[in-house]
Amino acid sequence: GHTNYVKSVCWNRDGGRVLSGSEDGTARVWDDTTTWQQINVLAxxxxxxxxxxxxxxxxxLASASWDKTARLWNLENGQPVASPLQHAHFGNCVSFSIDGMLLRIMTYSExxxxxxxxxxxxxxxxxxxxxxxxxxxxxxxxxxxxxxVSGNDDGEVKLWDIDTGKIITKWTGHTHHVKSVCWNRDGGRVLSGSNDGTVRLWDVERGETILINVLTGHTDSxxxxxxxxxGRILASASFDNTAQLWNLEDGHPI
Structure with missing residues (x-):
């Protein structure tokens, strides 16, 4: 279906559909029940x-593109929702949040x-x-x-207050771009993966810049x-052509 590299994939809520975004400029919806049939092309x-x-x-569905826009799509009919969300530079990532009755989307740019x-x-x-x-x-x-939490080209992991837009704290330690971030289940820890080949575990609960652990083993980004x-196992994917599982209690590979 796609005519160029696939850059992003995700599941729908019930697991019956897979969605993909590609360098061909499209997002596609696939049936994951038995046939893997292409259901829709969002172009x-x-x-x-x-x-x-x-x-x-x-x-x-939200899609962020190098055309400097993020677009919203109705997954029932594949049609765009509202006008494109404009950035001055291309969008790297999108994320949703729910605040009472207000559904918000966050976009971040290079x-x-x-x-x-x-x-x-x-x-x-x-x-x-x-x-x-x-x-x-x-x-x-x-x-x-x-x-x-954001992962940045300056090697920092930054924690932001969503109501004020202010930085609460910054975690430093990575020696190269931070490419991925995630929270643990209870929100007390943040994890970050970097081009320096490490995964780092940070303490959020105490509100300080505390590094808990450094997971080393990958030989590339x-x-x-x-x-x-x-919440007990972390998976990391690397440009060294491996994926690694880690025990988050002791930081050891599984």
Whole structure:
């Protein structure tokens, strides 16, 4: 189906559909029941689709592209929702949050800007967040929806207050770009993967810049990380052509 590299994939809520975003400028919906049949092609972007994400209610797909826009799609009919969300530079990542009755989407760009949008109106909420000009590569919302962590080209992991747009703290230690970030289940820990080949575990609960552990073993960049549903195991994927499982209690490979 895709005619170029696939950059991002995700599941819908019930696991019956897989969605993919590609450098061919499209996002595609696939049947994951038995046939892997292509159900829909979402084609409005004019450049590579870098990342995709599904809203918490499972009805809307967000796609961020190198055409400097993020687009919202109705997954029932494959049609665009609202106007494109504009960035001055290409969007690296998107993430959804729910705040009462307001559904918001967050977009982050390689120019270092972070923006929040009202999903119902497509309008930007407040001014953009920014801390320097270095690019943002990854974001993750805390389980309670009150904070967001970002991984950045300057090697820092930054914790933001979602209501004020202010930085709460910065974690330093990585020696190269931070490519992926995630939270543990209770929101007390943040994990980050970097081009320096390490995964680092940080303490959030104490509100200080405390490094808990460094997971070493990869010989090239760590570009994606994910925590198991039970919160005990971390998976890391690397450009060294391996994926590694880690015990988060002691930091040892499994």
């Amino acid at each position: 409005e972007h004019t450049d590579s689709v870098y990342v995709i994400a599904i809203s918490p209610n499972g009805r809307i 120019d270092g800007s972070l923006r929040i949008w009202n999903l119902n109106s497509g309008e930007q909420i407040g001014s953009e967040w920014r801390d320097g000009e270095r690019g943002v590569n990854a974001i993750a919302l805390s389980p309670d929806g009150k904070q967001v 760590v570009y994606d990380i994910a925590i198991s549903p039970n």
